Every structure is written in structure tokens, then in C-alpha cells.
Amino acid sequence: MEFRIERGVLVDAVTAAARSLPARSPVPVLGGLLLTAGEGLLRISGFDYEVAATVEVPAETVTPGQVLVLGRRLLDVCKVLPETAVSCALEGARFTVEGGGTRFGLSTLPREEYPALPQLPEPRGVVDAGAFAEAVAQVVIAAGRDEALPVLTGVGLRLDGPGLTLTASDRYRYAVRTLEWKPDAGDAGEKAGEKGEAVEVVVPGRRLADIARALAGSGLVRVGLSGPGGTGGGLVSFEGAGIRTTVRLLDGRLPRYDKLFALKDPAVAVVPRALLADAVRRVAVVAEPNSPVRLDFSARGTVLLQAGYEDDVAAQEVAADLTGAQDVAVAFNPAYLADALGSFTAPQVRFELLGPGQRALLSGMPAQDDTASGDHRHLLMSVRQLS
Numbered sequence: 001m002e003f004r005i006e007r008g009v010l011v012d013a014v015t016a017a018a019r020s021l022p023a024r025s026p027v028p029v030l031g032g033l034l035l036t037a038g039e040g041l042l043r044i045s046g047f048d049y050e051v052a053a054t055v056e057v058p059a060e061t062v063t064p065g066q067v068l069v070l071g072r073r074l075l076d077v078c079k080v081l082p083e084t085a086v087s088c089a090l091e092g093a094r095f096t097v098e099g100g101g102t103r104f105g106l107s108t109l110p111r112e113e114y115p116a117l118p119q120l121p122e123p124r125g126v127v128d129a130g131a132f133a134e135a136v137a138q139v140v141i142a143a144g145r146d147e148a149l150p151v152l153t154g155v156g157l158r159l160d161g162p163g164l165t166l167t168a169s170d171r172y173r174y175a176v177r178t179l180e181w182k183p184d185a186g187d188a189g190e191k192a193g194e195k196g197e198a199v200e201v202v203v204p205g206r207r208l209a210d211i212a213r214a215l216a217g218s219g220l221v222r223v224g225l226s227g228p229g230g231t232g233g234g235l236v237s238f239e240g241a242g243i244r245t246t247v248r249l250l251d252g253r254l255p256r257y258d259k260l261f262a263l264k265d266p267a268v269a270v271v272p273r274a275l276l277a278d279a280v281r282r283v284a285v286v287a288e289p290n291s292p293v294r295l296d297f298s299a300r301g302t303v304l305l306q307a308g309y310e311d312d313v314a315a316q317e318v319a320a321d322l323t324g325a326q327d328v329a330v331a332f333n334p335a336y337l338a339d340a341l342g343s344f345t346a347p348q349v350r351f352e353l354l355g356p357g358q359r360a361l362l363s364g365m366p367a368q369d370d371t372a373s374g375d376h377r378h379l380l381m382s383v384r385q386l387s
Helices: 007-018 071-080 129-140 187-191 205-215 273-286 334-342
Strands: 002-006 032-038 041-047 051-058 060-063 065-070 085-091 094-099 102-107 122-128 154-160 163-169 173-180 199-204 220-226 235-240 243-248 267-272 293-298 302-309 312-319 321-323 327-332 348-353 359-365 375-381
Touching: 002 007, 007 032, 007 041, 007 051, 007 071, 007 085, 032 060, 032 071, 065 071, 065 102, 071 094, 071 102, 122 129, 122 173, 129 154, 129 163, 129 173, 129 205, 129 220, 154 205, 173 334, 199 205, 199 243, 205 235, 205 243, 267 273, 267 312, 273 293, 273 302, 273 312, 273 334, 273 348, 327 334, 334 375
Parallel strands: none
Antiparallel strands: 002 060, 002 085, 032 041, 032 065, 041 051, 051 243, 085 094, 094 102, 122 220, 154 163, 154 199, 163 173, 173 375, 220 235, 235 243, 267 321, 267 348, 293 302, 293 327, 302 312, 348 359, 359 375
16 A cells, blocks of 8 residues: 655545544544545545544555554644655555655554444435534534433434524523525435424534534535434434545434423513623623623613622623613523623624523524524523522
8 A cells, every 4th residue: 555645635634534533442443544545535534433534535546555543643643744745655564654754654453353434324415514514613502511411412403394403402501503404305305304304313512513613614515314314323424525424323302492492571682792792701700600690681771790799799881772671680600601692693692581590592683684694592591599
């Protein structure tokens, strides 16, 4: 096996494939990347039984072949190579990487022990890569971190006609974003909700965020699905710009948000998003761990933010337009509120408020000519005690 490739191309390909590698694994070969050189093409694959990634890039193949090497070691080597053409070859049991007068020799792993990569699920449709990456980033902040409740660490993916909806919740907040996508025609399109019932699955949140970032600049992303709502072993796939990734789905479903998001006769406040986010960041400096930031909305056209106790306190007032009540006070975990505000791109954010200890629904109010924001909403629970 021998091939030549540009250093930048190799670094990007190895970096993308290495995202599928486990941090630690009792199976040594799962820490490897499988390199396959063919006619004019280098394929790099990683697999840890939960996520599989394959990246294909152009390369000058001298001798076709295949080798399995430690992925993170290869990535470290590629990053320090000079910016020049790189020559790689399998010499006996050693894989050599050479460029700009620098030469590395890497040990190889037993290729015959490497598991077979999963087959791609049937394609269901395509979505704009940039919009998809933005949507995932907006909702994944609400996903849980408790591995004892694995389904809450995931992001819900709902395929329903021309709409693709992403959801996430850790029980204290709930984020939803809907964007347009194009279902495939035929049976797969019908299964994805074009003419039949909507398909709902849950994808590991951290994995999905990594994949969406990696594909953000690829133009279009093709989504495939098998298992729940389809057939096979419960996989979702994402393809774009020479990168193919499959992820094993999580068992279970996220709580439904329809009734949670339906607030009866709320007070409504509209606040400049950036100013409010800055104010939250400032006053939260004196907040003790797990203590809230209080927001007092007034019909006078302001919201007063307060945090801290006894001698260590902070306050700031921001313009706010309140309707539906003379005044209303709520309090939120400052980190949750900051995350929610940061997930919006609109210049103003709209609060639907029921009062202390009740749900509060945030949504963006984009400029009139901004139609790219999509339908993004974020539900927070207000703290009951407003001390």
C-alpha cells in the first residue's frame, strides 16, 4: 500500500474520521482508523459500535491496499507535518508517513480483528447543511447530561412531510427547532412522513452536534434512517461532502411538548436579546451556585434583573415591552437563561410568562426580512421562590 496526498486534505479527513473514535475502549482495534487506498481515492473509516464515520478524499494511489493504525496517534502526526505533499506507505508491519523531510513510522493494528462497518440506512431526504448545523446547536444545549437517563441526553428527530423538527429536554428546559427539508420521492419519502405518518427517533446529542458541525459547510446533507420508523438495526445516517456517518439510535422517546408549549393567557414581554443576555451575564457574577436571577417585568417599559444575597448583590435594568399584565416577576437558573438567549439569533426575544414556578416560553422575533431563522422556541421553568 502506498499513496500521496496533500497534507491539509489528509489532516481534515483524519480529523473528521477521528470524531467517531471512543475516548477509551477495552477493544484496542476500535481505537484505530482504517485507511483504504484505491484508484485516485483514500477512504478513512472509524467505528466504535455506536458511531461509524467514513471520509473519502482524492489521493494519488501508487499501490492499493488497506491498513489499520491508531487513530489519535495518526491525527497527532498529521497535525505536525510540514505544509507539503505527504507520502504514506505500508512497509511490513509499519505504516510510514513522510513529508517535508519529516518521517514517522507507526505500528499497525490487526486488520482482520476490525469489525465490519454498518451499511448505510435507506435515504429519506436532504436538508441544507448550514441550517441543520444551526438548528442542532440551538436545541442540543437543552439535552441532559445524566447518562442514567440516556434518552434525555439525545436530540429528537422528527421527519414529517416537508418539515424536520429537532427537540431536546433535560426536564428543566425544552428546546424545539423546525426547518424545511426535502423528503425523497417514493416509498422512503412516504415512510418519512411525506404521505404517511411522521417518523420520530432520538439521536445521541453530543454525537449529533459533532456530526452537524463537521458537515456544516457541505451544502446539502442526505439523511438516512433504519430501525424505529424504518427497518433494520436502529441507525440514522448523514452524508455530505465525502463524509458518511451512521449513529445508533437511542431507545425511547422524548416527552411531548405540544401541551407544555400551550400557555393559557400569558403575559407577553419583548426584550432586546443582546442587551438582556449581557445583563444576565453581568448580574450572575454574584449569584451563588444554583441561585436564580430574578426578572421583574413592569408595564413602565423595563425589566429589572437582580441576583445575589445579603451584601453581594447586583442589579441592572433593561428596556422591555410588557403586555397582558401590569407587572410579572420570574426567576431562572442563570446558566439556563443565558443558554436560551444565546441560542437565538433574532434581535428581540419574546417571553410568554405565567409567573413564579410556572413555565416560560421564549421565541425569537426576527427582522421583517429575515426568514432564515425558522421556528425556534425554548421553554424554561421559572423558580418558585423569588427571594
